[in-house]
Amino acid sequence: MEKIKSLADLKKRQESLKSKIDLRDRANDPESHIQVKVSMSTCGIASGAKHTMEILIQEFNRHKIDAIVTQTGCMGFCFAEPTIEVRKPGSEPIIFGYVNEEKAIEIIEKYVLNDILVEGIIPANYQSIDNK
């Protein structure tokens, strides 16, 4: 496919994308999607959270899973960065620590796709910055 260089190119792609994906507005109904939050404050960024986030987006795209991957602030597990929180619709969020590229792929292939838990889970007795 041609490279996107201008807003006009983006518009063209948007049209083909529109016919491909269903138009439920995610922002209004985030509960129906898998949500992944990547902890990205100084500690996370310095440990490679950006790369982890990119891998997650790529992998979800490759598996054609409708997921929302976003950044969030420090979750307080600076020792276990990069840290991600995975929330599958209808289940409690789970936090994974030390998520490098391999771990990110493993989490998607095992936990997200097949509900198999993987090593590296951080117990959930935490409070995130958002609900303080």
Next chain:
Amino acid sequence: MKDLSLHIIDIFQNSVSAKATKIELLITENTERDELLMQFKDNGIGMSTEMVNNVTNSFYTTRTTRKVGLGIPLLKRNAELTGGDFSITSELGVGTEINVRFKHSHIDRQPFGDLAGAIVLTATSYPKTRFIYQHQKDGMEYIFDTDEINEVLDGISIQSPDVVLMLKELIESNLEEIRVKK
């Protein structure tokens, strides 16, 4: 921080914590004057004078999870290492502005790294916040504005993985056009 793009994510995150609805980044490269300027502006809640004086101290943080705050001190130090400087001004209820100057050709000046990724990953994480990123290099210019993007997307969420990858490509090819080196 290995490169400037990581600092950018870090500083954006501060603006997001300050509840900004509009975050602007202007990068100006002037090779003739051997300067690289980064200007961050947000319309968040702002800071008191006391807090502004404290933010460059590594042992100051608003976080309750730990006792150090390294984001701003690291950026300041990295700028100063190249013979550049750092300044921050803020007003409660108005917003915050950070100006950082690097010596462009200095051996200790970090590379930009993945600018497109840094901008897109942050902008798509906070869809309700307007991000404006402007990059000027020796008279050439590129502007990325999420308001324009949302208009073009016309209903498709900016958070779709497809869109995230498309936007990254858009910024990358434009930065290439104005000859920004990674």
